[in-house]
Amino acid sequence: MECGALAPLPSRLMTEIDAIRDAILTDAPPDEIAALSLPQSFRGAVVREDEQDMFAGMPSEEKDPRKSTHIDDVPLPELAPDEAYVAVMASSINFNTVWTSIFEPLPTFQFLKRLGKESVWGKRHDQPYHVMGSDASGVVLRVGSAVRNWKPGDRVTVHCNHVDDQDPSAHDDSMLAANQRIWGFETNFGGLAEIALVKANQLMPKPAHLTWEEAAVNALTNSTSYRMIVSPNGAQMTQGHTVLVWGASGGIGAYACQYILNGGGTPVGVVSSPERAALVREMGVEHVIDRKAEGYRFWKDEHTQDPAEWRRFGKKIRELVGTDPDIVFEHPGRQTMGASVFVAKRGGLVITCAATSGYTIEYDNRYLWMNLKTIKGCHFANYREAWEANRLIGEGRIHPTLSRTFTLEQTGDAAYEVHHNLHEGKLGVLALAPEEGLGVTNPQLREQLLPQITLFRRHQG
Numbered sequence: 001m002e003c004g005a006l007a008p009l010p011s012r013l014m015t016e017i018d019a020i021r022d023a024i025l026t027d028a029p030p031d032e033i034a035a036l037s038l039p040q041s042f043r044g045a046v047v048r049e050d051e052q053d054m055f056a057g058m059p060s061e062e063k064d065p066r067k068s069t070h071i072d073d074v075p076l077p078e079l080a081p082d083e084a085y086v087a088v089m090a091s092s093i094n095f096n097t098v099w100t101s102i103f104e105p106l107p108t109f110q111f112l113k114r115l116g117k118e119s120v121w122g123k124r125h126d127q128p129y130h131v132m133g134s135d136a137s138g139v140v141l142r143v144g145s146a147v148r149n150w151k152p153g154d155r156v157t158v159h160c161n162h163v164d165d166q167d168p169s170a171h172d173d174s175m176l177a178a179n180q181r182i183w184g185f186e187t188n189f190g191g192l193a194e195i196a197l198v199k200a201n202q203l204m205p206k207p208a209h210l211t212w213e214e215a216a217v218n219a220l221t222n223s224t225s226y227r228m229i230v231s232p233n234g235a236q237m238t239q240g241h242t243v244l245v246w247g248a249s250g251g252i253g254a255y256a257c258q259y260i261l262n263g264g265g266t267p268v269g270v271v272s273s274p275e276r277a278a279l280v281r282e283m284g285v286e287h288v289i290d291r292k293a294e295g296y297r298f299w300k301d302e303h304t305q306d307p308a309e310w311r312r313f314g315k316k317i318r319e320l321v322g323t324d325p326d327i328v329f330e331h332p333g334r335q336t337m338g339a340s341v342f343v344a345k346r347g348g349l350v351i352t353c354a355a356t357s358g359y360t361i362e363y364d365n366r367y368l369w370m371n372l373k374t375i376k377g378c379h380f381a382n383y384r385e386a387w388e389a390n391r392l393i394g395e396g397r398i399h400p401t402l403s404r405t406f407t408l409e410q411t412g413d414a415a416y417e418v419h420h421n422l423h424e425g426k427l428g429v430l431a432l433a434p435e436e437g438l439g440v441t442n443p444q445l446r447e448q449l450l451p452q453i454t455l456f457r458r459h460q461g
């Protein structure tokens with residue numbers, strides 16, 4: 001079916017969506033899943049092109065995702081040969097969901113228009129609405145004619161690296177591919193919906209011991225942390241390394257701490273409250289800095305940083321672990337980069353992704369070049385890295401950081417909480433799953449790992 005303007009809900013839609021949900025909840029066999037009728041449209045969390053200027057002139061902190069996020073009925077796009085429809089049981093909120101919903105650093109409709117010019121299949125994405133979401137867990141409904149490794153009925157999670165193999169730049173590290181995009185942010189038909197459109201090379205097996213919502217929160221942040229900490233494309237941390245982790249209780253930092261501990265490193269977690277410090281310590285992180293309790297003020301004013309505060313921060317790290325960090329896990333951006341460059345040890349590495357406190361970075365270059373330090377950019381993960389990170393989740397070596405779960409109708413509320421840092425770990429969003437706690441197919445492993453799986457929810461509660 002051709003995509004187009006948002007359509008009213010067809011009268012038969014709920015019957016078809018209900019049939020899909022019921023088949024999944026009753027563990028229908030693959031042939032029954034494959035025989036299900038597909039709806040002409042489905043519900044998704046969208047932003048609308050005609051509202052992209054609604055926050056013009058407002059400071060970022062005043063822009064409200066609850067005002068821009070709508071639950072609309074979206075026409076089902078045609079399936080390309082290398083794609084799959086996934087019935088989304090649950091999804092999650094990432095910072096890119098916030099950025100889409102507040103139209104920063106630019107409206108994502110520009111990404112969709114660029115994709116729309118690439119091919120006939122790309123044109124489907126250029127719509128006056130954008131279905132958000134870069135995480136999902138669910139069940140494959142249909143696969144295109146070129147898909148080999150997946151079939152209807154497969155329980156999957158979805159990673160967000162949207163890339164094909166027709167460009168030579170995709171064949172070393174696909175994150176360097178000329179046509180690499182983040183699904184649900186730079187493409188349409190993302191995971192915050194009842195049905196998602198994904199490339200087959202985004203699919204991974206759902207961890208059997210996790211619920212739908214627990215499985216849905218990992219792929220983006222867990223894979224990113226794996227690449228940043230473990231992969232040769234990132235820091236390639238080895239045993240004995242000291243790693244400073246900003247936002248150690250957050251969606252990405254909490255996974256980083258787990259990888260550091262698993263790999264024999266020493267994490268130093270930076271948090272912003274006693275409650276978050278307690279959470280990180282229960283994860284196994286011995287050395288924790290509460291930056292608010294310490295009163296660090298890295299910026300004297302909007303334009304001037306304070307090196308004396310960098311030195312005080314570095315002294316605190318040395319008091320805790322006796323050395324400067326070999327690696328700094330950096331993602332806040334503007335507010336912390338100056339301090340990160342300063343405290344990294346001589347010859348050390350600052351590895352950075354995102355910039356949640358601002359993209360315009362300032363640091364004193366003397367501390368970088370004269371001490372032979374390195375700043376390395378890192379962006380999500382390639383398929384192999386995402387697959388390995390997901391395997392570790394499936395084996396119970398890395399655990400989800402889900403703290404709260406919202407409904408699809410509450411997507412704007414969940415994005416607001418992330419925007420204002422009112423959450424711990426990750427926030428899940430139920431799509432077709434009618435309630436929390438469903439989807440577990442390995443209860444024995446779950447029982448063994450339950451304290452770790454539920455750690456963030458217990459602290460949030």
